[in-house]
């Protein structure tokens with residue numbers, strides 16, 4: 001049984017002690033996401049939960065129940081979902097490139113829509129953060145260059161045992177393969193449309209394939225896909241444009257982690273400039289939103305200046321809806337950043353795991369439930385679909 005510890009009284013967005021500027025949006029204000037009406041600005045962040053079935057990763061009733069429970073979030077962004085079999089690097093993560101996967105996701109989107117919600121699918125390719133055990137025919141994972149990741153990956157054995165092992169040595173994608181990679185992505189977006197999603201989020205964060213291409217410390221390819229910032233951005237922009245042809249660009253979001261990374265891409269002197277250029281290029285496309293994951297937000301000893309400046313600059317250049325993320329339980333901090341004009345909406349990750357009715361709890365000042373990280377990943381509904389909605393306060 002997982003914990004049902006409370007985090008304490010939730011912060012009411014109407015708390016007068018916040019001394020906020022009344023012209024700035026509240027978390028529970030409506031948001032027009034370029035034509036998609038969101039009833040509030042409290043989004044569900046993408047959360048891998050490793051409960052999909054089979055080697056391909058097919059979702060079903062379990063995930064339909066999970067996401068439908070969270071239909072009151074302004075927007076649900078699904079767990080990261082593989083665009084192809086080669087894109088996989090974790091056990092039991094879902095895919096979206098076969099008829100069975102489309103049918104499984106259709107169950108999810110139908111239930112979310114029937115419950116009044118909106119859902120984008122986060123599409124990813126892990127690149128070199130993988131292992132030969134996950135790759136078709138045991139081939140090496142693909143990457144911009146043949147340099148091994150320092151990350152560990154988790155293998156799941158037939159008896160259910162989990163083992164952490166070093167990522168495998170990747171091979172560099174050949175120039176002539178790049179159109180095939182973009183077509184894999186486009187095909188997955190077509191599957192997303194067939195599965196009834198309202199849009200897609202391109203996962204360009206956290207050291208996975210697109211982030212690997214963006215990285216100045218890693219991607220020194222000599223062809224048009226590496227080296228200069230312009231070349232390093234090409235894969236992201238190709239994916240975004242392919243997605244925009246299937247959905248409209250207004251139904252395509254992009255997730256970036258400009259302030260650091262959960263995996264291990266080393267910092268580089270032009271990281272900030274790269275992020276500024278990316279924001280400018282994405283801004284030209286009038287996308288649904290740009291989603292910024294701040295890994296260091298709120299951490300002790302961090303002044304906040306550098307990240308806030310970069311965030312503001314990216315916001316100016318993108319000139320469209322910005323989704324902020326990385327607040328843990330600091331709901332007041334999230335509201336404060338909306339007050340300070342850093343973004344338009346906030347995606348909550350861990351709080352969305354343990355509070356399926358988070359928007360109502362925040363609106364009513366209901367205490368928040370704490371999550372149990374021992375059931376983040378698992379097989380069944382435990383720690384997944386059994387976090388109750390709070391009873392309304394008397």
Ligand SMILES: Cc1cc2nc3c(=O)[nH]c(=O)nc-3n(C[C@H](O)[C@H](O)[C@H](O)COP(=O)(O)O)c2cc1C
Nearest residue numbers: 045046047048079080293326327328348349350376
């Ligand atoms: C269990 C778990 C799974 C996650 N899976 C993903 C994922 O699939 N895609 C992604 O971009 N980020 C993923 N993240 C990162 C979250 O989306 C989010 O950025 C992070 O939890 C910080 O937000 P929070 O402080 O609101 O939890 C995951 C985080 C957790 C805890």
